[in-house]
Amino acid sequence: MTAKEYIDSLRRLNTRVYMFGEKLDNWVDHPMIRPSINCVAMTYALAQDPQYADLMTATSSLTGRKINRFTHLHQSADDLVKKVKMQRLLGQKTASCFQRCVGMDAFNAVYSSTYEIDEKYGTSYHENFKKFLIYVQDNDLTVDGAMTDPKGDRSKAPHEQADPDMYVHVVERRPDGIVVCGAKCHQTGSINSHWHIFMPTIAMGEADKDYAVSFACPTDAEGLYMIYGRQSCDTRKLEDGCIDVGNAKFGGQEALVVLDHVFIPNEYIFLNGEYEFAGMIVERFAGYHRQSYGGCKVGVGDVVIGAAALAAEYNGVEKASAVKDKLIEMTHLNETLYSCGIACSCEGCPTRAGNYQIDLLLANVCKQNVTRFPYEIVRLAEDIAGGLMVTMPSETDFKSDTVVGNNGETIGDICNKFFAAREGVSTEDRQKVMRFLENMCLGAAAVGYRTESMHGAGSPQAQRIMIARQGNIQGKKKLAKSIAGIEK
Numbered sequence: 239m240t241a242k243e244y245i246d247s248l249r250r251l252n253t254r255v256y257m258f259g260e261k262l263d264n265w266v267d268h269p270m271i272r273p274s275i276n277c278v279a280m281t282y283a284l285a286q287d288p289q290y291a292d293l294m295t296a297t298s299s300l301t302g303r304k305i306n307r308f309t310h311l312h313q314s315a316d317d318l319v320k321k322v323k324m325q326r327l328l329g330q331k332t333a334s335c336f337q338r339c340v341g342m343d344a345f346n347a348v349y350s351s352t353y354e355i356d357e358k359y360g361t362s363y364h365e366n367f368k369k370f371l372i373y374v375q376d377n378d379l380t381v382d383g384a385m386t387d388p389k390g391d392r393s394k395a396p397h398e399q400a401d402p403d404m405y406v407h408v409v410e411r412r413p414d415g416i417v418v419c420g421a422k423c424h425q426t427g428s429i430n431s432h433w434h435i436f437m438p439t440i441a442m443g444e445a446d447k448d449y450a451v452s453f454a455c456p457t458d459a460e461g462l463y464m465i466y467g468r469q470s471c472d473t474r475k476l477e478d479g480c481i482d483v484g485n486a487k488f489g490g491q492e493a494l495v496v497l498d499h500v501f502i503p504n505e506y507i508f509l510n511g512e513y514e515f516a517g518m519i520v521e522r523f524a525g526y527h528r529q530s531y532g533g534c535k536v537g538v539g540d541v542v543i544g545a546a547a548l549a550a551e552y553n554g555v556e557k558a559s560a561v562k563d564k565l566i567e568m569t570h571l572n573e574t575l576y577s578c579g580i581a582c583s584c585e586g587c588p589t590r591a592g593n594y595q596i597d598l599l600l601a602n603v604c605k606q607n608v609t610r611f612p613y614e615i616v617r618l619a620e621d622i623a624g625g626l627m628v629t630m631p632s633e634t635d636f637k638s639d640t641v642v643g644n645n646g647e648t649i650g651d652i653c654n655k656f657f658a659a660r661e662g663v664s665t666e667d668r669q670k671v672m673r674f675l676e677n678m679c680l681g682a683a684a685v686g687y688r689t690e691s692m693h694g695a696g697s698p699q700a701q702r703i704m705i706a707r708q709g710n711i712q713g714k715k716k717l718a719k720s721i722a723g724i725e726k
């Protein structure tokens with residue numbers, strides 16, 4: 239699809255979106271939602287551009303046809319590297335979360351997991367999934383990978399919750415399918431997706447059988463609706479003008495997705511009670527998404543570093559050694575994240591189903607660094623920008639012709655006089671870069687660059703658990719013993 243065809247395709251869906259207590263009729267053109275749609279649209283636009291063909295498109299392993307890489311099953315370590323490079327490119331072009339990766343990561347995790355479930359149980363989940371994915375690839379669809387349940391009381395397993403809806407679960411089994419209830423929280427890009435793949439959010443035991451469920455479902459299925467998630471300073475998007483928004487073109491999007499007795503036909507079911515495989519799907523999806531952050535957040539970081547350098551230039555301090563050193567530090571941190579994304583991809587290996595999986599230890603190290611470095615990068619960006627990024631009057635003031643001065647000066651004149659940049663740089667350009675940095679560091683875009691870096695693809699402790707599991711301390715002890723001459 240072209241970007242326009244993608245946006246038009248959303249209009250044809252009967253997606254139910256609620257915001258500020260009301261159902262939205264035209265959510266596609268809503269000023270608070272549209273930037274996030276533009277962002278996904280970039281995944282289509284860049285795929286049409288011949289200069290990005292190698293990164294943005296691939297040959298389907300299922301059909302041999304040319305497809306958008308966001309719908310691809312990775313066939314080699316090289317594919318995994320290209321995925322990370324594609325994500326960095328999109329981060330650079332949007333400075334936002336472009337949302338479509340969750341589906342791509344779900345495809346690869348569910349593809350390999352269903353193969354192994356079928357091997358053990360003789361089920362046909364893998365065939366179901368392949369048919370679904372061919373449909374997705376041929377129609378170039380955006381699919382949300384829905385994992386995070388509300389979880390209620392974290393000390394209790396799914397079946398122990400006072401309210402069973404705290405985890406998505408099967409409430410009825412029919413000959414032709416299942417009926418599911420529950421919800422998924424902070425779902426990136428859910429409203430902008432044509433379909434959803436639902437997956438369990440934790441490893442499960444036998445008593446959680448009804449919660450061990452994975453399936454695909456159209457976004458406008460009967461009984462499915464969404465409540466839009468707020469972002470810091472989001473209502474600036476409702477104001478006239480766009481300088482105060484910071485990044486008015488692009489943005490991320492999260493929502494609460496509710497399943498209220500949604501019927502899922504058998505052909506769209508990928509896990510239904512085989513509880514011991516819930517953990518495998520979680521681990522693989524999380525691994526892929528932790529790799530993803532070594533691409534997308536790096537691309538966004540590139541833009542933040544660029545904006546900080548511009549702010550320094552506009553203030554006339556770009557030659558100061560302290561500023562140069564901060565930009566070096568920001569670059570060092572950002573490229574370290576990229577190195578991890580590339581490393582876990584290069585060390586990838588084939589799954590039993592044949593698609594490639596990242597090195598799990600390195601992917602978790604990648605994401606652990608992502609929970610820290612963007613925070614340091616924005617701290618340095620704020621340091622370089624100065625306090626103006628949070629104290630500057632509004633765009634309306636800069637344009638106001640209300641007279642305030644004794645000599646007839648307007649509010650606009652006064653703002654432009656006192657917030658003038660160095661010679662040769664317009665005050666408006668200075669305003670733009672300051673508001674952009676405000677947006678990235680603590681406005682709506684900080685959802686994607688800061689808090690999502692912390693909690694997206696799993697909170698820091700989740701990676702530490704995986705690092706502990708994959709770190710092979712016993713093997714390392716043996717190395718030490720052997721060199722130190724310790725026999726036992």
Ligand code: SF4
Binds near residue numbers: 338339426527534690
């Ligand atoms: Fe893609 Fe990054 Fe957004 Fe995840 S956080 S969907 S990897 S852009």
Ligand code: FE
Binds near residue numbers: 335694
């Ligand atoms: Fe994310």
